[in-house]
Amino acid sequence: MEAKKSNKLVALDADGNTFEFEIKNNFEFYHKKQKVNFELFEEVDGITLLCYNGLRYPVEVVSQKQNKYEILINGVSYFISVETSFSLKRAKILAQKLSAEKVILLNAPMPGKVLYILVSEGQKVQQGDTLLIYEAMKMQNTVTAPADAVVKKIHVSEKSAIIKDNLLIELERI
Amino acid sequence: MIKSVLIANRGEIAIRIARTARRMGITTYGLRTNKEPDAVYLRYVDSIIDVTDYDGETIEFLNIELLIQLAKKHAIEAIHPGYGFLSENAQFAQRCLDENLIFIGPSPKVIKDMGDKTIAKEIAEKSGVPVLKGSKGAVTSLDEAVSIAHQIGFPVIIKAASGGGGRGMRIVRKAGEMAAMFKMATSEAQTSFNDPSVFIEKYVENPKHIEVQIVADNYGNVIHLGERECSIQRKHQKLIEEAPSPAINPELRSKITRAAVKLAKSVGYSTLGTVEFLLDSNGKFYFMEMNTRIQVEHPVTEMITGFDLVELQFRIASGERLNIAQKDVVLNGWAIEFRINAEDVQSNFASSLGYIKSIRFPQGNKIRIDTGIIAGTEITSWFDSMLAKLIVYGQTRDEAIKRARRALKHFQVKGIKTTVPFCKAVLENEKFVNGDYNTSFIDSQPPKNLIYKEKEENFMAALLAVYLYSKESNPSVTPETNIDPWVLNKRMRHL
Numbered sequence: 001m002e003a004k005k006s007n008k009l010v011a012l013d014a015d016g017n018t019f020e021f022e023i024k025n026n027f028e029f030y031h032k033k034q035k036v037n038f039e040l041f042e043e044v045d046g047i048t049l050l051c052y053n054g055l056r057y058p059v060e061v062v063s064q065k066q067n068k069y070e071i072l073i074n075g076v077s078y079f080i081s082v083e084t085s086f087s088l089k090r091a092k093i094l095a096q097k098l099s100a101e102k103v104i105l106l107n108a109p110m111p112g113k114v115l116y117i118l119v120s121e122g123q124k125v126q127q128g129d130t131l132l133i134y135e136a137m138k139m140q141n142t143v144t145a146p147a148d149a150v151v152k153k154i155h156v157s158e159k160s161a162i163i164k165d166n167l168l169i170e171l172e173r174i
Numbered sequence: 175m176i177k178s179v180l181i182a183n184r185g186e187i188a189i190r191i192a193r194t195a196r197r198m199g200i201t202t203y204g205l206r207t208n209k210e211p212d213a214v215y216l217r218y219v220d221s222i223i224d225v226t227d228y229d230g231e232t233i234e235f236l237n238i239e240l241l242i243q244l245a246k247k248h249a250i251e252a253i254h255p256g257y258g259f260l261s262e263n264a265q266f267a268q269r270c271l272d273e274n275l276i277f278i279g280p281s282p283k284v285i286k287d288m289g290d291k292t293i294a295k296e297i298a299e300k301s302g303v304p305v306l307k308g309s310k311g312a313v314t315s316l317d318e319a320v321s322i323a324h325q326i327g328f329p330v331i332i333k334a335a336s337g338g339g340g341r342g343m344r345i346v347r348k349a350g351e352m353a354a355m356f357k358m359a360t361s362e363a364q365t366s367f368n369d370p371s372v373f374i375e376k377y378v379e380n381p382k383h384i385e386v387q388i389v390a391d392n393y394g395n396v397i398h399l400g401e402r403e404c405s406i407q408r409k410h411q412k413l414i415e416e417a418p419s420p421a422i423n424p425e426l427r428s429k430i431t432r433a434a435v436k437l438a439k440s441v442g443y444s445t446l447g448t449v450e451f452l453l454d455s456n457g458k459f460y461f462m463e464m465n466t467r468i469q470v471e472h473p474v475t476e477m478i479t480g481f482d483l484v485e486l487q488f489r490i491a492s493g494e495r496l497n498i499a500q501k502d503v504v505l506n507g508w509a510i511e512f513r514i515n516a517e518d519v520q521s522n523f524a525s526s527l528g529y530i531k532s533i534r535f536p537q538g539n540k541i542r543i544d545t546g547i548i549a550g551t552e553i554t555s556w557f558d559s560m561l562a563k564l565i566v567y568g569q570t571r572d573e574a575i576k577r578a579r580r581a582l583k584h585f586q587v588k589g590i591k592t593t594v595p596f597c598k599a600v601l602e603n604e605k606f607v608n609g610d611y612n613t614s615f616i617d618s619q620p621p622k623n624l625i626y627k628e629k630e631e632n633f634m635a636a637l638l639a640v641y642l643y644s645k646e647s648n649p650s651v652t653p654e655t656n657i658d659p660w661v662l663n664k665r666m667r668h669l
Contacts, residue, residue, distance in 0.1 A: 071635040080636055
């Protein structure tokens with residue numbers, strides 16, 4: 001039986017950043033193995049201050065739904081969900097799915113042959129830029145960027161034959 | 175000297191007017207409306223006129239006859255309209271004259287002429303003030319539009335003659351775009367204002383907004399109190415203003431103030447007014463419009479000149495001669511004003527409604543707060559979202575900026591979101607700090623540049639969330655624990 005009770009919680013914000021905390025004895029918080037010395041204090045005029053590392057910021061909880069909080073700190077909102085090690089995995093997948101909307105998949109609308117690839121992986125492109133030219137039905141066709149993005153992965157090469165819906169290029173929205 | 179005044183306004187400006195009136199020994203009357211019967215401004219007037227049983231469609235401060243009748247009923251000598259509401263309503267000014275009430279503002283004719291865009295522009299041109307070249311009257315055919323545009327030089331803007339608020343406006347940058355834009359502008363004018371007439375004017379790309387404060391008495395004496403720059407705007411609403419302007423050197427100041435004074439003199443202006451100009455990137459300025467009232471941003475002029483503008487209004491309206499000569503006006507130091515609005519910057523400045531649970535204002539010798547709210551005030555959609563004006567002074571612009579940064583850190587509000595993080599972000603923006611900004615500033619900044627995040631904020635928000643979560647799962651105080659009911663009552667419940 002452990003003498004000290006410890007509890008691991010992870011805060012996940014809207015940008016996908018995670019902050020891991022370990023709580024010992026119900027009131028000692030550790031982050032990256034260091035003790036976090038902080039205090040939450042409500043002053044007489046109603047302003048609540050979160051004091052940490054010499055900083056004293058006014059805080060407010062705008063809303064709370066189960067483990068999801070909208071925290072207002074210095075008048076700026078942060079959307080944080082608190083996960084246990086079990087729920088974290090699921091939350092991360094969900095977060096990835098949400099950021100997956102950032103991923104744009106460009107598929108071949110018809111069968112043909114790739115003629116020219118005009119971009120390389122990692123390259124930034126603007127909406128409307130031509131990325132790839134392929135031949136189909138005896139005509140040249142272009143594949144253009146539907147939004148400002150970064151070329152994440154090119155799944156084909158020049159001269160390769162493609163079928164309908166062939167994944168050509170994967171972009172990530174900027 | 176006027177002995178009594180009805181303040182036909184509310185919020186911070188009502189308090190502002192009452193403050194000076196009280197100092198001058200003028201009895202003040204304010205209106206209590208059913209929309210905010212406990213408003214803070216009511217604490218500052220000598221006598222409250224209760225109109226809480228008013229149920230008219232027009233709001234109280236826009237009801238000309240109501241205000242006239244109340245002034246007469248209570249034998250009040252003068253009416254101060256503040257800004258907004260009826261301050262630039264010629265009919266109201268005329269009704270006051272008819273009923274022997276002193277309207278704190280210029281004559282009805284001047285209000286009317288300056289309120290008409292075409293007439294005001296003609297007056298400006300006649301008095302030698304540079305104006306934007308444009309069509310004389312409405313443009314009715316595409317051919318006419320094309321020919322005028324060529325005379326003026328591109329880019330031009332097509333504006334609905336009966337329009338306003340940014341509607342029915344189309345910018346044309348090249349001759350080739352004219353046909354399509356003319357068609358769109360005229361049809362939009364027809365559907366929005368039931369009048370397809372449009373006029374064409376030179377379009378100044380990303381101008382700076384510079385305005386000159388005018389003070390004139392009833393005897394033809396006119397002086398200026400320097401300029402203000404109000405280029406930080408969002409949808410034509412000013413958010414941050416400063417005096418003097420970093421873009422104006424003494425030579426340009428001399429030219430632009432001379433033009434403003436000339437214009438004011440030519441119409442026989444009296445009391446306070448502001449002539450607004452557009453300043454292009456070549457240092458050329460053009461008349462935009464004249465506001466015949468005291469402006470929201472008047473404090474920055476007060477801070478650098480030392481004059482009380484409301485006092486000047488009362489003196490002039492009482493028939494006093496202006497005892498300030500132009501050479502007595504010295505611009506000393508720098509002032510910046512931040513309009514703190516109840517808006518959520520992260521949601522594209524959407525209104526933040528609710529109760530102010532707590533509020534802390536920064537304090538200091540060179541810090542001025544003009545506000546009409548207090549902890550407990552409810553922010554509703556009845557009136558505009560401005561909570562307070564934070565005005566900061568410094569010997570130099572740099573000092574004012576540094577002071578402003580510190581002051582904003584101490585401006586804390588609980589219960590609603592405000593534009594404080596936006597103001598902080600502007601003060602960290604290189605373009606603003608260099609004075610190199612114009613009216614396109616807000617639109618040209620990426621969203622992340624419009625909100626300032628203090629250091630460690632993200633981590634501390636995460637920490638707080640985790641703390642709250644852990645407390646909920648493991649409460650340290652169980653229901654059985656005895657807490658003195660007096661203590662419970664005094665404790666402000668929760669975050």
